[in-house]
Amino acid sequence: MNLVRFMNNRVPSNKRYQPTNYEHAANCATHALWIIPSLLGSSVLHFLSEDQWERVSAWLYGAGLTSLFLISTLFHTVAWKKSHLRSVEHCFHMCDRMVIYFFIAASYAPWLNLRELGPWACHMRWLVWVMASVGTTYVFFFHERYKLMELICYTVMGVFPALVILSMPDREGLWELLVGGACYCLGMVFFKSDGLVPFAHAIWHLFVAMGAGIHYYAIYRYLYTPTANQMKLSR
Numbered sequence: 001m002n003l004v005r006f007m008n009n010r011v012p013s014n015k016r017y018q019p020t021n022y023e024h025a026a027n028c029a030t031h032a033l034w035i036i037p038s039l040l041g042s043s044v045l046h047f048l049s050e051d052q053w054e055r056v057s058a059w060l061y062g063a064g065l066t067s068l069f070l071i072s073t074l075f076h077t078v079a080w081k082k083s084h085l086r087s088v089e090h091c092f093h094m095c096d097r098m099v100i101y102f103f104i105a106a107s108y109a110p111w112l113n114l115r116e117l118g119p120w121a122c123h124m125r126w127l128v129w130v131m132a133s134v135g136t137t138y139v140f141f142f143h144e145r146y147k148l149m150e151l152i153c154y155t156v157m158g159v160f161p162a163l164v165i166l167s168m169p170d171r172e173g174l175w176e177l178l179v180g181g182a183c184y185c186l187g188m189v190f191f192k193s194d195g196l197v198p199f200a201h202a203i204w205h206l207f208v209a210m211g212a213g214i215h216y217y218a219i220y221r222y223l224y225t226p227t228a229n230q231m232k233l234s235r
């Protein structure tokens with residue numbers, strides 16, 4: 001089977017790759033699939049919450065997780081079916097990129113809010129949201145202008161709070177956090193492979209879903225199930 005007909009030619013780094021119809025469909029499906037599970041998963045955390053902090057963290061995390069898949073699906077649908085509406089597509093593309101910053105902050109929130117961490121945790125608790133806001137502002141002004149810079153920003157945002165997490169005295173869940181993080185890093189290879197690997201962007205989506213799934217499992221298992229209670233921060 002000739003895989004090339006599923007893929008268009010690679011474009012220079014200052015241009016945007018044009019996916020084939022197959023690729024467009026895969027881009028939409030690979031994130032649309034996770035919208036309902038994200039909502040259900042967030043609700044589970046909400047119902048397992050035993051106090052205000054747990055409930056707030058469940059909502060923040062759930063909102064980040066669900067909006068990542070929802071906004072990505074909306075953007076890819078618009079890019080596929082309504083690409084002639086240039087400004088609408090541009091706006092959705094910006095939102096797709098902005099939500100990643102909030103998703104990263106939201107993924108860290110339950111750990112920073114609920115786990116007993118080192119002395120830096122209380123600062124990182126709000127700093128992640130400041131970083132997400134700075135990232136969003138950057139996207140607003142410089143969207144697609146310096147692509148390498150964007151990648152560096154996401155990596156800093158993704159790795160920097162982990163330094164605090166790594167210092168936690170209780171190591172439960174650390175392994176899952178690292179494996180999930182590795183999924184995102186590995187996925188970035190495909191994120192940069194449009195026109196080289198057929199369905200590269202959809203493969204990137206699957207790596208994101210896998211990373212998010214592993215992180216969800218760790219949050220559910222180590223921060224929200226009753227056996228996790230004795231390890232939690234005394235509030």
Ligand SMILES: [Zn+2]
Binds near residue numbers: 072076205
């Ligand atoms: Zn995408």
